[in-house]
Amino acid sequence: MPLAAAITGTRQTGHRALTWFSDLFGTYLGPWATGDAQFYIGGAVGIDSLTLLWLAGNSQARITVVAPGTVAQQPAEARQAIERCRDRIAEIVELGADELRTPAYHARNRYMVDRAQMVIGFPLAGPEAASGTWQTINYAASQGKPRLIVPI
Known part of the structure; x- marks a missing residue:
């Protein structure tokens, strides 16, 4: 069965260079990003847009x-x-x-979690906070679903 994963993460990404995120996604998304995988991504700025582009x-x-x-x-x-990736977005x-x-x-x-088998989260580093990522x-x-948490 192909993997279905929801991606969640902070909107605050200005503290790292784009190349840092590219390397991070290569490490933590790359192994899951096979041709038959499904990713659910929110349509916001920050991790949502960066993971979409990657x-x-x-x-x-x-x-x-x-x-x-x-x-x-959306901002x-x-x-x-989203427009830049339109030809790669299935839905x-x-x-x-x-x-x-x-x-x-x-x-x-x-919605995203209910359709996914796992969640890959990119919260801000530090203690768990009241944020959409942690929610x-x-x-x-x-829901008993596996979570891969990668603090940034």
Whole structure:
């Protein structure tokens, strides 16, 4: 059975160089990113956009982008990443939330985890915090799904 993984991570990525992330993704996504793998990625900035760009350029895996509302509601940087990778994205799911608040993001996170066999999380280094990344990782734990946690 091909792997299906949800990717979650911080929006705060400016503290590292893009080459650092590329090397990191090669190490922690590369082994999973085979041609028959499926990745669910949120449509936000930060880890979402960076992993989308990396997977689109470095794998043949199936990519699904999940937006809590619509892609048009996402920040410009995220929309640009989606457009740049459009030919590699198998599916874009727009969950249709009117307001992009915490409940909409939690619904998006649950959507991705419910369809995945595992979660790969890239939280900010340090103690576990109240963040969407940790909410997603903890939701996967409550579902008994494996988690690969790579602090950045």
